[in-house]
Amino acid sequence: MADAVDLRTDVPHSARIYDYLLGGKDNYPADRGAAGNIVKDWINLPKSMRANRHFMRRATGFLAAEHGFRQFLDIGTGLPTAPNLHEVVQGVAPDARIVYVDNDPIVLVHARALLTSSPGGRTTYLDADFRDPEAILSSPELKGTLDLGLPVALSLFAILQFVVDDAVAKGVIDRLMEPLASGSVLALSTVTADSAPEEVESGVAGYNAGGIPTRARNRTEVEHLFDGYELLDPGIVLVNHWRPDEQAAAVPDEHVHMYGGVARKP
Numbered sequence: 638m639a640d641a642v643d644l645r646t647d648v649p650h651s652a653r654i655y656d657y658l659l660g661g662k663d664n665y666p667a668d669r670g671a672a673g674n675i676v677k678d679w680i681n682l683p684k685s686m687r688a689n690r691h692f693m694r695r696a697t698g699f700l701a702a703e704h705g706f707r708q709f710l711d712i713g714t715g716l717p718t719a720p721n722l723h724e725v726v727q728g729v730a731p732d733a734r735i736v737y738v739d740n741d742p743i744v745l746v747h748a749r750a751l752l753t754s755s756p757g758g759r760t761t762y763l764d765a766d767f768r769d770p771e772a773i774l775s776s777p778e779l780k781g782t783l784d785l786g787l788p789v790a791l792s793l794f795a796i797l798q799f800v801v802d803d804a805v806a807k808g809v810i811d812r813l814m815e816p817l818a819s820g821s822v823l824a825l826s827t828v829t830a831d832s833a834p835e836e837v838e839s840g841v842a843g844y845n846a847g848g849i850p851t852r853a854r855n856r857t858e859v860e861h862l863f864d865g866y867e868l869l870d871p872g873i874v875l876v877n878h879w880r881p882d883e884q885a886a887a888v889p890d891e892h893v894h895m896y897g898g899v900a901r902k903p
């Protein structure tokens with residue numbers, strides 16, 4: 638698979654910068670250089686990313702355990718990082734089925750590590766772009782894995798900061814949610830500067846200078862992404878405040894630069 642893919646290791650990629658800042662090994666000098674420049678200003682970015690990853694675990698575990706979700710569509714999956722979403726939800730429900738989607742060639746190369754489903758469940762990986770929801774929804778990978786007659790949890794964790802145009806982001810979310818059954822949910826997290834304005838704005842400028850279009854959203858802008866859906870408690874909060882366990886509750890707000898929320902399709 639790797640031979641067929643141009644990894645463009647000479648230019649920084651968001652998935653590899655994220656992997657590097659989380660302590661992973663799937664990154665190259667261009668990614669490490671860009672990451673170094675970004676964290677010079679955005680010093681708490683690695684902490685914020687860990688808080689986001691922890692939010693992913695709580696939110697999806699909650700949906701599987703408390704709301705009985707067995708179907709997950711995760712777009713902007715990123716490189717495998719323990720525990721992956723399927724490990725969290727199959728730890729609750731071994732029959733859970735997961736479709737992972739990302740458009741980064743290096744995530745594709747490592748996708749095999751995401752396909753370690755429990756025997757009763759299923760995971761599939763789709764190389765596709767969030768901005769082409771029809772390609773995702775009509776793919777054999779999705780159709781062969783998820784039953785759209787039953788509720789699906791659509792997750793967009795830490796991807797929408799790279800979709801800078803609000804109309805595009807909202808339009809794609811709604812096109813993805815449209816064919817999903819009533820009772821499906823939208824779970825997302827995205828970057829905000831509300832908790833540390835100077836630090837995040839200069840860090841976001843660093844991403845843009847590295848050739849990765851990125852933006853922070855304020856609470857009102859994040860609320861707009863959920864228009865038409867019913868937010869579950871506690872609404873849109875810094876991710877460390879979303880149904881926190883002891884570990885999340887101990888993280889100071891100024892180290893968390895992500896809003897998160899989960900909402901239900903009526």
Ligand SMILES: C[S@@+](CC[C@H](N)C(=O)[O-])C[C@H]1O[C@@H](n2cnc3c(N)ncnc32)[C@H](O)[C@@H]1O
Pocket residue numbers: 651652655689690693712713714715716738739740741744765766767768793794795796799
């Ligand atoms: C910061 S990582 C987040 C990984 C994971 N969801 C998490 O929260 O830990 C963002 C991921 O979104 C992917 N991504 C960015 N733009 C995308 C797009 N237009 N379509 C699909 N994936 C995209 C990147 O390749 C990267 O893997």
